[in-house]
Amino acid sequence: MSRPPSSSTTPHAPIAPIAPPAVHALAAPVPALVDAALPAYLVPAALKALTDSASYAVHRRLEAEREAEGSAEGAFATEAAAAAKGKGKSAAADAVPGIVEEAVATRMERIGFMVGGFIAEKLTAARAPIASHLDIIKFICKDLFLHVYGKQIDNLRTNHRGVFVLQSHAFPPLGALSSFRGAAADLEAARVHLVFPQALIQGALARLGMVATVTAESAQLPQCTFQIRTVKSGGSHPPPSAGIPPTPTRASLGA
Numbered sequence: 116m117s118r119p120p121s122s123s124t125t126p127h128a129p130i131a132p133i134a135p136p137a138v139h140a141l142a143a144p145v146p147a148l149v150d151a152a153l154p155a156y157l158v159p160a161a162l163k164a165l166t167d168s169a170s171y172a173v174h175r176r177l178e179a180e181r182e183a184e185g186s187a188e189g190a191f192a193t194e195a196a197a198a199a200k201g202k203g204k205s206a207a208a209d210a211v212p213g214i215v216e217e218a219v220a221t222r223m224e225r226i227g228f229m230v231g232g233f234i235a236e237k238l239t240a241a242r243a244p245i246a247s248h249l250d251i252i253k254f255i256c257k258d259l260f261l262h263v264y265g266k267q268i269d270n271l272r273t274n275h276r277g278v279f280v281l282q283s284h285a286f287p288p289l290g291a292l293s294s295f296r297g298a299a300a301d302l303e304a305a306r307v308h309l310v311f312p313q314a315l316i317q318g319a320l321a322r323l324g325m326v327a328t329v330t331a332e333s334a335q336l337p338q339c340t341f342q343i344r345t346v347k348s349g350g351s352h353p354p355p356s357a358g359i360p361p362t363p364t365r366a367s368l369g370a
Contacts, residue, residue, distance in 0.1 A: 158288065162219070162307065169218035173211060220310050227314025228321070231259075235319035238262060244324075248345060251325050252279045259319055264288070277345035286339035288312060293336060305333045316341060 238258050245251050256268035260283075270282040288308050292301050309331040317329040326346045333339045 158308065158311075162223075165219050165222050166215065169222065170211075170215045173214050173218060177211070219307075223310040224314040227311040228318035231315035231318025231320075232322035234259060234262060234315075235322040239323065248277070248325055249273065251320065251323050252281075252343065254323070255316055255319060256281060259316075263315070279343040281341040281343065283339045283341075285337050286312075286333075287337075289333060289337040289339055298336075301336055302333060305336060305339075309333065309339065313341065316343070 235254075239245065239254075245254055252271065252273070256271050261267050264287045266283075266285075266287065268281045269284045270280075272280040272282075288311075289305050292304050292308065294301055294304075313329050313331040317327065320327050320329070320343070328344050328346060330342045331339060332342075
């Protein structure tokens with residue numbers, strides 16, 4: 116009489132998962148990898164698109180102002196008034212590049228502020244609220260910069276009175292700005308490229324409940340320094356040119 120096969124050797128039919136595959140795909144999505152060099156190609160194109168858009172808007176506004184002035188003067192304007200109007204046109208034309216640059220910076224700040232807030236909300240969705248300002252700054256130095264730029268801030272300093280200085284010895288957005296035009300032109304280009312990360316940090320801080328002003332500067336490529344100054348509730352924003360705090364003490368990022 117043959118013995119029945121043991122349960123360990125009996126083949127079993129595959130058990131169908133309780134949750135459908137679509138739910139499993141949502142719980143564990145396949146990571147979408149992006150080439151690390153892609154932002155270096157996209158940022159100049161984005162800046163050119165914003166510059167063209169701002170230039171078009173500024174010229175339309177100036178043209179509308181000229182038409183309004185012409186209709187107000189009427190058809191019997193004197194020669195002196197026409198000459199003065201011509202001088203005004205020349206002065207306005209000279210001021211157009213500065214107006215366009217300011218408009219581009221404003222648009223970049225709005226985009227960076229919004230993106231920084233969204234990223235901070237995404238990274239902190241599954242963790243407890245960050246209590247202190249120092250912990251928020253450490254989150255910016257470690258989590259936010261690692262998520263956006265693939266590297267953490269190299270050095271963090273603070274005077275423990277609401278001023279924080281973040282230093283990056285090789286800031287990725289500034290690594291590809293070297294050109295044949297010379298160091299002065301490269302630093303001028305870096306000033307434009309720092310508007311977005313500056314607003315990115317400020318947007319993340321605002322989403323985490325920390326009201327602060329952020330300034331960025333680069334004295335030598337690809338180095339970069341961000342200065343964060345907290346703003347007391349109900350107080351006015353401190354001037355960005357207040358300078359680096361004297362003899363700051365270093366705060367350990369691993370603490």
